Amino acid sequence: MQVLRGAHVIDRSQGIDRVVDVAIADGKIHSIGDVPTGGEVLDVSGSYLSPGWIDIHVHVYGTLGFADPDSIGVYQGVTTFIEAGGPGIDTLDEFAALTDGRMLTRLYVGPYCMRPSGLISLNFIEGDSPRTLTHIPIVKWLDYMQEQGDRLRYMKIGAYGGYGKGAMHMARGLAETVGRPLYIHIGEHQLQPGADDANEIFGIARPGDIITHLFHPNKYGLLDDDGKVLPGVYEAVKRGVLFDVGYGGFNFSWAVADKVMAQGVVPDIISSDLQQFNVLGPVRSLSHVMSACMHLGMMLNEVLDRVTFNPARALRLDDRAGALKPGMPADITVFIVESGEFEIQDTRNRVRKAGRRIVPRIAFKDGRRVDCDLLRAHDERNWLMQIAEDDAPEAMRRLSGRQRKFLGALAAALSRVEWSNADIEPSFNLPKSMLLHDVFRQVVAQTGIPLKGALNGFFDCFLNHPFSMQAGVFLLRLPRTLALERLREAAAAELAAH
Numbered sequence: 001m002q003v004l005r006g007a008h009v010i011d012r013s014q015g016i017d018r019v020v021d022v023a024i025a026d027g028k029i030h031s032i033g034d035v036p037t038g039g040e041v042l043d044v045s046g047s048y049l050s051p052g053w054i055d056i057h058v059h060v061y062g063t064l065g066f067a068d069p070d071s072i073g074v075y076q077g078v079t080t081f082i083e084a085g086g087p088g089i090d091t092l093d094e095f096a097a098l099t100d101g102r103m104l105t106r107l108y109v110g111p112y113c114m115r116p117s118g119l120i121s122l123n124f125i126e127g128d129s130p131r132t133l134t135h136i137p138i139v140k141w142l143d144y145m146q147e148q149g150d151r152l153r154y155m156k157i158g159a160y161g162g163y164g165k166g167a168m169h170m171a172r173g174l175a176e177t178v179g180r181p182l183y184i185h186i187g188e189h190q191l192q193p194g195a196d197d198a199n200e201i202f203g204i205a206r207p208g209d210i211i212t213h214l215f216h217p218n219k220y221g222l223l224d225d226d227g228k229v230l231p232g233v234y235e236a237v238k239r240g241v242l243f244d245v246g247y248g249g250f251n252f253s254w255a256v257a258d259k260v261m262a263q264g265v266v267p268d269i270i271s272s273d274l275q276q277f278n279v280l281g282p283v284r285s286l287s288h289v290m291s292a293c294m295h296l297g298m299m300l301n302e303v304l305d306r307v308t309f310n311p312a313r314a315l316r317l318d319d320r321a322g323a324l325k326p327g328m329p330a331d332i333t334v335f336i337v338e339s340g341e342f343e344i345q346d347t348r349n350r351v352r353k354a355g356r357r358i359v360p361r362i363a364f365k366d367g368r369r370v371d372c373d374l375l376r377a378h379d380e381r382n383w384l385m386q387i388a389e390d391d392a393p394e395a396m397r398r399l400s401g402r403q404r405k406f407l408g409a410l411a412a413a414l415s416r417v418e419w420s421n422a423d424i425e426p427s428f429n430l431p432k433s434m435l436l437h438d439v440f441r442q443v444v445a446q447t448g449i450p451l452k453g454a455l456n457g458f459f460d461c462f463l464n465h466p467f468s469m470q471a472g473v474f475l476l477r478l479p480r481t482l483a484l485e486r487l488r489e490a491a492a493a494e495l496a497a498h
Contacts (some may be wrong), residue, residue, distance in 0.1 A: 001025040005034050006045030007334060010301060011050075012309040013323035017301065022049060024330040030234040031326055038189050042179060044334050048300075051308040051322050052079025052331030055154075055210060055286045056183075056315065057271035060107065061095050062086035062119055063473060064275035067385070067465040068192055071377035072274045073105025074370040076285045077360025079331040080106045080184035080321045084183065084212075084273070090116035090138050090437070091470045096151070097452040099458075104365050106321070106331075110183050113141075113155035113174050114167065117437060117470050120428055136174060145178050153315040154183040155212065157497060161188065161220065168197075168204050175209070181314065182209040182298035183244075187216035202232035203422035207240030210314060214243040214267060217253035217349070219346055222260050229263045237265060241312055247282070247289045247347070248273030254346045257296055270306040276383040282345040285374055287335070288394075291357040292344045300337065304357070328369040335360045365427050384466045389482060395460035396490055403444060403457030408451045408491025409482055410458070419480050429476065435471025462485045 004022045011017075016032065030036075045196065058081045060069035073081055087095035088111055095118075099107055106129065112118045114136055145152065155178065157171035175182040184201055191309065197225060198220035205211060214222055223317035237243070245252065245267045260317055270293055272286045283289065290303045312322025334360055342357045360372040361407045377383070399407070423429035444454045454473065475483060 001030060001035060001039035003039045003041045003334070004049060004334070005041050006043055007047045007049035007394055009049045010306050011051055011324045012301070014316070014325060014414050016324070022332070024322060024332070024364065024367050027328050027330055029324050029328050032324060033313070034150040042430040047334050047336050049332060050304050050332050050365060051312075051324050051333070052365065053077050053286060053307040053337075053360075054079070054311040054317070055081040055307070056110075056197045056210075056244065056269060056276070056311045057082065057273045059086060059273075059275040060468075061099060061496050062469045063074070064119070065468060066279075066377070067467050068364070068376070068382045069099070069103045069107065070105050070370075071379075071382055072279065072285070073103060073371045074363045074365050075376045077333040077363050078105060078286050078334060079333065079363055079365045080108070080317065082108045082110050082153055082315070084110050085112040085119045085185075087470070088112050088116040088118035089137055089144065090323070090497050091118050092144060092148075093451060094471060095454060095468075096148070097455050100217075102466070104370065108153045108317075108366070108485075109151055111152065111154045111155040113171055113182075114172060117430075117434060117472065120433070120473060130343070131323050134142050136170065138174075138177065141174065141178050149178075152178070152180060153317070156183045158185040159198050159220075161198040163197075165197045165204065167202055172204055172209075174205065182206070182365045184209065184211045185213060185246075186211055186221060187213045187218040188220045198408070199230065199232065202230065202236045202241075205236055205239075205241045207371060207388060208242070208314065209279050210269065210271075211236070211241045212244040212246035212271065213248065213251035214265070214427075215245065215253055215257040216251040216482070217256050218250060221256065223256065223266065225472050229260060229265055233265060240378065242268040244269040245293065245318050246271050246273045247290060247292070249275070249276075249278040249283070250347050251349050252282070252292070255348075255350055261296060263485050267306060269311050270303065271311075274377075276385075278316050279377050280381050282347055287358045287374070287379070288344070288361050289355060291342070292323050294356060295344060295354040300358075306467065316331065317451055320426075322377055329362050332358055332362075332364040334362040360382055364486070379466050384467075385463070385484070387462050387478065390463050392486060392489060393460060393464045394484040395464075397493075399457050399460060399490060399493075400453070402449055403453055404493060406447045406454050407461065408442065409447050410440065410443045411487035411491060413443050414487070415484055419476055421479070423476055433470075433472040433476045435472070436475040437470060458473075458488075461490050468498065
């Protein structure tokens with residue numbers, strides 16, 4: 001047993017807001033207040049202690065993900081996070097194969113519900129046309145929910161005008177069919193024809209749905225041209241629609257936040273939208289976003305509610321996260337609130353100086369201690385995926401015979417498909433990516449190799465650091481000659497061994 005002593009504990013679920021001891025044992029919360037004697041004592045005096053933080057919007061998979069997902073998880077005080085849209089129904093199994101067992105932070109998924117491969121991001125215009133949504137395989141979704149539904153916490157859709165409001169209604173219906181809330185991106189940072197339909201989402205969203213990026217400065221947000229909150233937003237709030245920060249690289253403006261909050265609309269949930277290209281700034285960490293919200297006038301307790309109690313309840317995780325109740329997993333964040341002068345930049349490069357900031361010190365995940373390190377995520381090898389073009393990665397030398405046979409068969413199959421840089425620049429060729437994905441999966445099926453082994457063997461041929469993304473998307477990014485030669489090189493080692 002371990003006793004955390006001397007911290008100011010804040011847990012809305014139990015009405016706790018005082019200095020009190022917390023005991024953990026066997027990976028669970030044992031007791032609060034009246035704790036047994038004789039356990040190992042960790043003095044955390046002068047700190048705050050809360051349920052482990054929950055970040056409902058991160059990117060650890062796909063073209064926006066990280067090599068070390070824990071770097072934006074437990075090392076930043078976050079014990080639970082949700083992948084926001086990286087996979088779709090056709091890549092959820094790849095997502096699981098590549099992420100399971102890779103991190104201490106508890107990872108759930110909010111798949112992009114109307115594109116089978118998920119979010120693309122690389123030179124791809126989201127919301128260009130409903131044609132990019134391809135198809136909605138209801139049976140596959142229902143089968144997934146029956147087999148692995150606990151992993152899925154929401155269904156994500158972009159409320160882009162180019163999709164038209166019909167697609168938004170379909171997404172809402174799909175979310176209802178699988179029994180999960182709809183998680184809705186708003187903000188037309190790639191403005192498309194027909195974008196006026198984007199604001200229809202405020203009327204389409206149902207109680208419990210979550211709209212993210214409420215402070216975004218792009219077209220089609222919460223404000224009209226005169227800076228007034230739209231009537232439809234107030235109606236959505238009254239219906240029980242939730243609003244989330246989703247800071248991101250394009251989606252947080254001090255000026256918009258001032259206007260929205262002054263008119264009575266406040267976030268229900270605080271999330272980061274951390275991804276490769278905003279981890280150095282402006283987002284940095286969930287605690288940085290929490291500090292921004294405090295600077296907007298929210299009290300510390302209000303901020304904590306929005307990264308613990310509120311997201312746990314919204315995503316039906318309150319039986320395992322967001323609280324310090326005895327018997328629940330020992331997910332805990334110990335943090336301090338520093339005073340000083342700290343710069344916080346919005347996504348329009350406007351900087352404000354805050355007098356306080358939240359800094360995580362220690363995280364416990366299922367009782368396991370991790371000392372926080374906010375700079376760990378900043379390592380270039382963590383956020384900049386680089387293809388090993390000159391020399392094969394060391395990991396390729398350690399491939400099994402079965403993996404090498406698979407890679408040889410994959411090279412043979414891919415040799416019958418043409419692709420080039422023109423399929424990426426100036427715009428991403430989604431159909432070609434899906435074709436390459438289908439070829440990859442056909443070879444997996446034909447050779448009988450487990451999907452995890454196939455994916456790991458494939459990525460080990462090209463990456464020195466373990467990024468994870470859709471196989472078809474990754475293949476399209478590879479120069480065709482390099483892809484075929486490297487796969488053949490891996491397979492040749494198996495032939496030489498025999």
